[in-house]
């Protein structure tokens with residue numbers, strides 16, 4: 001669809017940026033924090049671990065001042081459950097509450113809207129030892145944790161995100177590190193965990209609406225449209241299979257209260273459907289998310305399964321993520337898109353396409369909680385010329401403006417990341433921030449904050465409410 005004039009970005013659009021606790025904060029064992037699974041899992045030894053990260057825990061005031069200078073209207077960050085309730089359940093840690101209260105107040109001081117992720121991959125390790133998400137007790141623990149967050153911060157936080165990328169955790173469990181011993185749960189067990197996460201999420205959403213009068217809450221999923229490799233109908237069916245299993249099944253449950261019919265059939269026919277306890281259906285119904293939060297990086301291109309072992313392959317540039325499933329789909333190449341240095345597809349038009357599909361399906365406003373390009377930024381004479389990042393974000397924002405003109409309701413845009421953080425897979429060799437954190441993989445140096453070229457560019461875009469895009 002072409003237009004002679006594009007719609008403006010809405011007034012009060014949340015121009016923001018993102019981070020997560022385990023990738024930004026560091027201070028992994030300070031002020032009463034207990035270890036999370038991220039702290040205890042095995043990660044590649046050649047990259048930085050998460051113990052110090054970008055030291056945001058100690059430097060949040062300086063960082064938020066810089067975010068304000070950049071003009072951010074919103075800051076999306078996550079609260080570490082392990083700081084709030086170190087034992088997973090029970091006693092509240094006052095130092096944890098005080099820390100996040102300060103972070104929220106600091107945002108408010110500069111009129112930055114805090115957008116809080118309640119859970120970004122970092123389950124308390126003590127709960128993992130008791131069965132983690134395979135145990136129904138973790139649902140109750142999460143509900144109790146949610147209650148603590150809403151009670152303490154509900155007056156100061158409007159936007160809540162329940163669980164970051166539940167679909168990544170279930171479909172690519174190795175992506176966030178390997179449990180000691182290296183064994184990952186079976187698919188059946190993962191779908192049981194998924195069911196428990198869905199129940200925990202629905203309970204948190206209901207609680208938010210009850211306890212936070214101004215509260216708005218949504219799931220934060222990694223969503224992307226799929227292209228069939230050719231117009232062969234079998235490729236279209238395969239692309240639809242994977243789109244449903246990877247995306248819609250995870251968003252349908254909070255919005256519609258039950259699993260996507262095709263996904264449910266897939267689970268039943270493979271004897272992987274979760275056990276449903278009496279009362280579960282009622283819990284899932286009426287969670288009523290207020291918006292869909294969405295992380296978007298790339299699209300995927302899909303072909304029909306050949307039904308042999310070649311259907312499964314590693315995602316380009318990322319050995320931890322396996323794609324393809326016999327009888328379901330296989331990954332294919334797309335000659336019409338480019339790729340990042342790490343093999344991730346760059347596809348702004350696919351962003352517009354995905355936004356249309358998400359809005360068409362759920363008719364809820366969309367908040368972008370991640371989007372960005374990982375790159376090995378170079379510090380030259382005290383400056384970082386990240387023109388590739390400016391280009392990437394500019395093209396995605398233009399695509400978003402087209403989607404807005406198409407009729408999609410957008411709440412805001414919080415790209416990954418506000419500042420450099422530890423990449424889940426490539427440490428500090430792969431950076432995403434608008435603000436450079438001067439440290440190497442193992443040499444922490446002074447962790448000086450340096451504004452990249454993209455910082456000044458984004459500042460201008462925010463100032464003009466995206467009018468030049």
Ligand code: BGP
Pocket residue numbers: 020023164165168222295370374416422423424425426430
């Ligand atoms: C998303 C996660 C983020 C972040 C991002 C970039 O899936 O929600 O936490 O890590 O991916 O990934 P990476 O750091 O592996 O490049």
